[in-house]
Amino acid sequence: MRKATATIPVTVIGGFLGAGKTTFVNHLLATGGPRTAVLVNDFGEINVDATLIKGHDGTTMTLTNGCICCSIGTSFIETMCEVLDAEVPFERIVIEASGVGDPWKIAEIALIEPTLRLDRVIVLADASRIAALIDDARVGATVRSQFERCDVVLLSKTDLVDAAALGAASAAVLGLRPSLRIVATTRNSLPTLDAPAKASTFRADSPAASDHSATFRSFAYRRDGAFDRGRIAGAVAALPPELLRLKGSCRLDGEDAPQVFQMVEGVWSLSPADQPDTAGIVLVGVGTADLPEPAVLDAILDRALAAGAAA
Known part of the structure; x- marks a missing residue:
């Protein structure tokens, strides 16, 4: 260094x-x-x-x-x-x-x-x-x-x-x-970091780091192809409450522009992605320790795939 x-x-x-x-x-x-x-x-x-x-x-x-x-x-x-x-x-x-x-x-x-x-x-x-x-x-x-x-x-x-x-x-x-x-704050009224800040007064003798793997589990969903826009709502509604967060990029059947998918505790949205070269579907999620196995979550999200998409 x-x-x-x-x-x-x-x-x-x-x-x-x-x-x-x-x-x-x-x-x-x-x-x-x-x-x-x-x-x-x-x-x-x-x-x-x-x-x-x-x-x-x-x-x-x-x-x-x-x-x-x-x-x-x-x-x-x-x-x-x-x-x-x-x-x-x-x-x-x-x-x-x-x-x-x-x-x-x-x-x-x-x-x-x-x-x-x-x-x-x-x-x-x-x-x-x-x-x-x-x-x-x-x-x-x-x-x-x-x-x-x-x-x-x-x-x-x-x-x-x-x-x-x-x-x-x-x-x-x-x-x-x-x-x-x-x-x-709101999305349109976020601060910058221009103003100087006082150094933190906390000491570096904090407790040992927690083992978050015992409390949370991660999940990744990757598929070629695209989602059917009409099926997404039903699939998301079927996801278990243990899945706290899900986000990533996806394609929609019949549409050229990729989408950013966001879900927090069952509330979800789609918005245009800034990266036009996004391909397929890539979602990552975080859930509680009792999150169902990936195969269960995969099967739920697969319901939203457009006909002919690779599962």
């Missing part, structure tokens, strides 16, 4: 599945600012505006504004070393934590590595769901842990709830830590 002449500020972004991390990271990429390296779990998690992409090699997207978007892949440390060894040093690093992970575990890297400086830990919380998630018997412990050491909470999707629900969401978060700073 090259010896740096100055420390690089690191911002870690956390939040439970469907909280809006993708929207926020994409916003940061689009708004420019300092030369930034954005590290995400997988490119499938980020739909970068095609007009921003200068080129990509499957591991790193080079953007026209001088920033890059890197896939963390199998080794976070290796990816971080590559970023720090870049020919032209980056001025800022933004890291998106897993939706079921503890963002503080990533933030600790910035406290240990002398070339890095922890700027802030930001956690997004969906205003329409956070109060229920905090008390949820299945995922509540994971959700609550994400707020334990963050510096600021972005309460997202506030335009989708009424005043009473917004108040309940804020109260639920403040019930965990009364001193937390909460910023209400």
Whole structure:
């Protein structure tokens, strides 16, 4: 790792599945600012505006504004070393934590590595769901842990709830830590990282990392061909409630443009994809530990395939 002449500020972004991390990271990429390296779990998690992409090699997207978007892949440390060894040093690093992970575990890297400086830990919380998630018997412990050491909470999707629900969401978060700073946001009113932040006052002696594999299970669905638009609703309705999140890209029968598929706890949507070369169907999901076997989920989603699509 090259010896740096100055420390690089690191911002870690956390939040439970469907909280809006993708929207926020994409916003940061689009708004420019300092030369930034954005590290995400997988490119499938980020739909970068095609007009921003200068080129990509499957591991790193080079953007026209001088920033890059890197896939963390199998080794976070290796990816971080590559970023720090870049020919032209980056001025800022933004890291998106897993939706079921503890963002503080990533933030600790910035406290240990002398070339890095922890700027802030930001956690997004969906205003329409956070109060229920905090008390949820299945995922509540994971959700609550994400707020334990963050510096600021972005309460997202506030335009989708009424005043009473917004108040309940804020109260639920403040019930965990009364001193937390909460910023209400919508898709069209997200902040930037231009304002300096005080270094986190938390020490790096936090408890050992939790074994999320004992609490959550992942799921991947890949098919050639396309979905039949008329069958998707029925298939999604048949998915078990243990499947908390499902997202990815897909083709629709008879339509040229690929679609981004999003589902959070049974609520789903399709929207045009920014990448026109997307082929077939690739969906990734996260569920609770009692999520049915992949073959069961495959069979449900296969019901939505267009006639003649490969199952």
